[in-house]
Amino acid sequence: MKVEVVAVGTELLLGQIVDTNSAWLGEQLALSGLDCTQQQTVGDNLGRITDALHLALERADAVLVCGGLGPTQDDITREAIASVMGTSLVTDDDVADRILEMFASRGRRMPPNNLRQALVPKGATAIADPQPGTAPGLVCPVGDKVIYAVPGVPFELQRIFEQAILPDLRARAGEPSVIRSRTLRTWGESESGLAERLAERIQELDDGPEGATLAFLASGIEGLKVRVTVKAGDAAAAVELLDAHEAGLRDLLGDLVFGVDGTSMEKAVADLLMERGLTLAVAESLTGGLVAFRLVSVAGASHWFRGGVVAYASDVKFDLLGVAEGPVVSESAAEAMASGVRKRLGADVGLSVTGVAGPDLQDGEKPGTVFMAVARTDGTEVVKVMLPGDRERVRQFACISLLDFLRRSLRGT
């Protein structure tokens, strides 16, 4: 069952309001296992709304048009639907009575325009609204297909969709089904590298009968996401499928995966520190406190986070952390910063990062050159990485790379 959403409103095209209705409807349709493969946005113009409805009816089984149902002259969705149905508008007496009653009960004079809301394409049904007086939704059969019309005001749209349209769509679709996604969050491999590792699996999914899909999403400091989406008869079956896909993907991706769905890198690190009963201190140069900022975003960070030193100036690295005088973008400086902050702040683990955010060279090193170290009771590990991008991206990538370095170091024990 394919459903297409058509959002009506010139103000949407002009960017004066953001089309949250289409986003909301897209999400609801997906959760109900209904395919929404295309959406359209169209201005308040009779010819163009009619064209959009014709096009949508060609490629979908049901069309959801939102907006343009109100009482004013620029609300012309019902005229467009009547034109597509090849019929005229007639007054729905029940709707007209409800509008008249509503005005009478509030002791207000009714502007004649309001009776426009009682006009319904011949052959269509007005959806009785539990809150009368506003534009009713419409169910408009077109051959074996259907157009649903809903008002543009988000809460009215949502109520009518949930109470009347979704049940009707479900009944038309026959078998109930749900769509669910799960996101594996990775670090340590490029997007194309991930695609290469998963190429065979993607092909299997494309050829398979299940209709499962894989998508990649580069999300900066949140890592590179691999999202798998499945369709199933009910929620429990969907979870079972997702579990199987997750296991298969983990086999292929190994410890590139640091978390699932809402699990951030800092949360993954926090869990490992808690598990091992270790405390952490950080010494940051080019990230200027970003690493500490991320770490304390995890609830309960006080259990394992001792604190951090933003050692930006070279003499702070020398005087406070015991780094030997010399180039501060170097392996030895990173090592000394990590063990220095570990001792200074009395932590089990010291973590450090020093490098060149750019745009200028420092200590003869190019922008994007970053040294990171982890110091523990039994020694220090240090690594050099070259990060891409401008100053901001280098700082962001340095932050997640550093946390990933710690995660791998902790997992190794």
Ligand code: ATP
């Ligand atoms: P009304 O009876 O209020 O005139 P309507 O069906 O004619 O309802 P519109 O006039 O198109 O709907 O929109 C009414 C209001 O609803 C807009 O001013 C806007 O605030 C909101 N709205 C309309 N379309 C959308 C949309 N696609 N996304 C978010 N909000 C919307």
Ligand code: MG
């Ligand atoms: Mg309107």
